[in-house]
Amino acid sequence: KNQVEQSPQSLIILEGKNCTLQCNYTVSPFSNLRWYKQDTGRGPVSLTIMTFSENTKSNGRYTATLDADTKQSSLHITASQLSDSASYICVVSLGGFKTIFGAGTRLFVKA
Amino acid sequence: DTGVSQNPRHKITKRGQNVTFRCDPISEHNRLYWYRQTLGQGPEFLTYFQNEAQLEKSRLLSDRFSAERPKGSFSTLEIQRTEQGDSAMYLCASSPQGDGNQPQHFGDGTRLSIL
Numbered sequence: 001k002n003q004v005e006q007s008p009q010s011l012i013i014l015e016g017k018n019c020t021l022q023c024n025y026t027v028s029p030f031s032n033l034r035w036y037k038q039d040t041g042r043g044p045v046s047l048t049i050m051t052f053s054e055n056t057k058s059n060g061r062y063t064a065t066l067d068a069d070t071k072q073s074s075l076h077i078t079a080s081q082l083s084d085s086a087s088y089i090c091v092v093s094l095g096g097f098k099t100i101f102g103a104g105t106r107l108f109v110k111a
Numbered sequence: 112d113t114g115v116s117q118n119p120r121h122k123i124t125k126r127g128q129n130v131t132f133r134c135d136p137i138s139e140h141n142r143l144y145w146y147r148q149t150l151g152q153g154p155e156f157l158t159y160f161q162n163e164a165q166l167e168k169s170r171l172l173s174d175r176f177s178a179e180r181p182k183g184s185f186s187t188l189e190i191q192r193t194e195q196g197d198s199a200m201y202l203c204a205s206s207p208q209g210d211g212n213q214p215q216h217f218g219d220g221t222r223l224s225i226l
Binding site: 036043046091 | 115142144151152153154155156159166167202204211212213214215216217218219220222
């Protein structure tokens with residue numbers, strides 16, 4: 001069964017600290033893996049996209065990694081800001097329109 | 112790039128009523144997707160259009176749900192005889208033609224509440 005599992009479910013960190021969110025998937029075939037940020041009441045916004053041959057991709061303070069052998073990905077946030085408080089969703093594409101979404105990690109950044 | 116626009120942003124209706132949502136994708140995007148998202152969960156795929164053709168429908172899309180994209184531009188999602196379980200955020204996304212490695216651009220959704 002195609003699944004995307006994210007951990008932790010929620011996370012609280014202090015402003016300025018770093019954090020890492022995890023994504024494990026059992027999806028086949030694999031086309032790409034995406035990380036999205038979703039603010040409360042808004043639609044998801046794309047952060048990174050990685051294909052099978054890429055193992056790291058950065059977007060400002062966000063760095064995503066992909067290990068296609070172990071089917072794991074992580075999203076590292078550096079020097080967190082209050083505006084980073086959001087849900088972070090891992091999405092695996094099987095190709096074309098077919099995508100499997102994780103349930104997300106809810107991040108709270110406290111001052 | 113004006114982004115994906117969805118209307119209305121919020122809809123409150125009584126059980127049994129029909130509702131219709133509209134999505135205006137990014138103008139040059141020929142692919143359009145509808146998703147449903149409940150609290151604390153990731154979006155679930157409902158249906159997909161390439162231009163005006165509806166190429167895939169999820170089993171989640173019961174016969175009470177219908178989606179159209181008549182001219183390959185905006186799309187509508189209609190729910191007939193709404194039930195309380197239909198309460199959710201309905202998200203629309205669009206993407207350009209390509210190899211599938213283009214990001215989907217999401218609208219801010221329509222939040223449906225069934226009384």
